[in-house]
Amino acid sequence: YDDTDWDGDAVFYVDDASFSSPTQSPDIKCITRYPVSPQAGEDITVTATITDDGTITTSRLYYRVNFGVWTDVLPDSTVDSFFYFTIPGQNDGDLIEYYVYAIDNDNNSSTSDxxxxxxxxxVYYVYFQDDTLRKKLGKFIHEAQYSIDIAMYECFTDTIVDSLIAAWNRGVKVRVITDYSYIDRQGTQDLINAGIPVIHEGIGDNSTSHIMHHKFIVRDYRDGDPVNDWIWTGSFNASDYLHADNAIVIKSTELADAFEREFNQMWGSSTDTPDTNNARTGTNKTDVLPTHSFVVGGDSIWVYFSPQDNPIQYLVNLVNRAQSEIGYLIYSFTRDDLGDALISAFQRGVWVGGVHENNASNPEYDSLYNAGVPVYWENLPSQWYSLHDKFMVVDKIFVETGSMNWSNSGTGYNDENVIIIKNATVAQLYWQEFTERYTEAGGSLYVKEVKLHKPIIKAYPNPFYSVCYFNTQNLEIYNASGRLVRKLGDLTYWDGKDKEGRAVLPGIYFVKKPGKNQLVKVVKIR
Structure with a gap:
């Protein structure tokens, strides 16, 4: 999967690949559907472009619902090389699979993807530590009807262990993968003693020296009924300590399938019993997903796993496409490429703000701070042990979350997951959490004021290189973290220097008139 030309919209339902061969089989391409996200009872129109050096004699669309029997339909109409098919409306939650088949006058045939x-x-549920994540996860497990597959770094707190054992005792199939460091914990041993199959990453011939750092659960995927398939992921560990954490729960068969494929290769099989000879973890894993982009209810979602997908590259790409603002909370941040991307975004006028855990490895904090990016060490309430979140909000539309720290180990060695969601409502929930942690740490979200108030201060040119001119006097210049840079007094221009006469760094600055609830954003380019 290559997202070089990714524009923020998943296009897994469009196939531009050619299916022609040396025998001149029909060429099937540009398969689209309308609507992209059908509702209950809504027919789906599938359009395919089919060309051939001869004549297309037969074309059919095959579809099936909920892994049932394949049904074929003839095209409703054809216009030149465009073939139009109809899939009848189905029930809410049903999973529809379909492909196109064609034969030409030489009896050559082709089949699409x-x-x-x-x-x-x-359907999403978003939780933070204030939502009592242990109880939310216990409830999520309690609602399982057929299967629970859980890959979690720490999975030994009483609430979760009791919920898993209760599910097992009522007949739910349970499989658990945890990290070697916690296999001897009492809670983990209680699961094993109850008969639940539990393994860690350091077993079998394919074991590696790394951390099984996942924090995901797949629920009820193994019953073959797409209507009740759910995933749970995020940064939350079921451990003894309370951290600032997040979790997101999504109802989706395709996402459940993606996470289940990751689970099964670490488990070594798709059965109830692990196969330690086939189990692959860490750098022995391979990319087992047919696609990394999905459309769920009209929302574009991307899923990546470490280390096989090197997910950090997709975070860099996401930052490089940012248009207005980026806010993030992170436990450990050591990757220069992502740090450089954030600095570059800041310097081209994107508002960037972040909060870092001050007891973890965070060398990128200094690089960002020295570049003028308003970053802060966390200042959490006393009941929380650490800032354990690993999420980023981009343009209040995209959210990136999961188990992966932004480190070499996170992207290149450990078992991790990253999920990127394009949904404004979900993004707003994460932005609110970011805002609380950011202001608590000492930050000011001036970007909000810029959007809420029509500016009476005019600045030109903007962005500027050396001098920015204004239409009024007695202005004050602030940096993106709210610190006063300079008072201009009678001057109607700013030469990009602070009160000591030193040139300021490129980035976002705010111009304010004292006593007025107005300000304007200016961007210094160099």
Whole structure:
């Protein structure tokens, strides 16, 4: 999967690949559907472009619902090389799979890729530590009807252990993968003593020296019924300590399938019993996903796993595409490439703000701070042990979260997951959490004031290189973290220097008139 030309919208339902061969089989391409995200009872129109050096004699669309029997339909109409098919409306939550087949007058045939769509809107639940994550996870496990597959770094707190044992005792199939460091904990041993199969990453011939750092659960995927498939992921560990954490729960068969594939290769099989000879973890894992981009209820979602997908590259790409603002909370941040991308975004006028855990490895903090980016060490309430979040909000539309710290180990060695979601409502929930942690740490979100108030101060040119002119006097210049840089007095221009006469760094600055609830954003380019 290559997202070089990624514009922020998943296009897994469009296939531009050619299927022609030396025998001149029909060429099937540009398969699209409308609507992209069908609702219950809504017919789906599938359009395919089919060309051939001869004549297309037969074309059919094959579809099936919830892994059932394949049904074929003939095209409703054809216009030149465009073939139009209809899939009848289905029930909410049903999973539809479909592909196109064609034969020409020389009896050469071609078959397209198979595509999937789930009927209905996306369903999300977003939780933070204030939502009592242990209880939310216990409830999530309690609602399992058929299967629970849990890959979690720490999975031994009483609430979670009791919930898993209760699910096991009522007949739910439970499989657990944890980290070697916690296999001897009492809670983990209680799971094993209850008969639940539990393994860690350091077993079998394919074991590696790394951390199984996942924090995901797949629920009810193994019953073959797409209507009740859920995933849980985020930064939350079921451990003894309370941290500033997040979790997101999503109803989706395709996402459940993606996380289940990751689980099964670490488990070594798709059965109830692990196969330690086939189990692969860490750098022995391979990319087992047919695609990394999905459309869930109209929302674009991307899923990546460490180390096989090197997920940090997709965070860098996400930052490089930012248009207005980036806010993040991070436990450990050591990657220069992501740090450089954030500095570059800041210098081109994107508002960037971040909060770092001060007891973890965070060398990028100094680089960002020295570049003028308003970053802060966390200042959490006393009941929380650390800032354990690992999420980023971009343009209040995209959210990146998961288990991965932004480090070499996170992207290149450990078992981790990253999920990127394009949904403004979900992004707003994460932005609110970021705002609380950011202001608590000492930051000021001036970007909000700029958007709320029509400026009476005019600045030109903006962005500027050396001098920015204004239409009024007695102005004050602030940097993006709210610190006073300079008072201009009678001057109607700013030469990009602070009160000591030193040139300021490129980035975002705010111009304010004292006593007025107005300010304007200016961007110094160099």
């Amino acid at each position: 198979t595509f999937r769509v789930q009927v209905g809107n996306a």
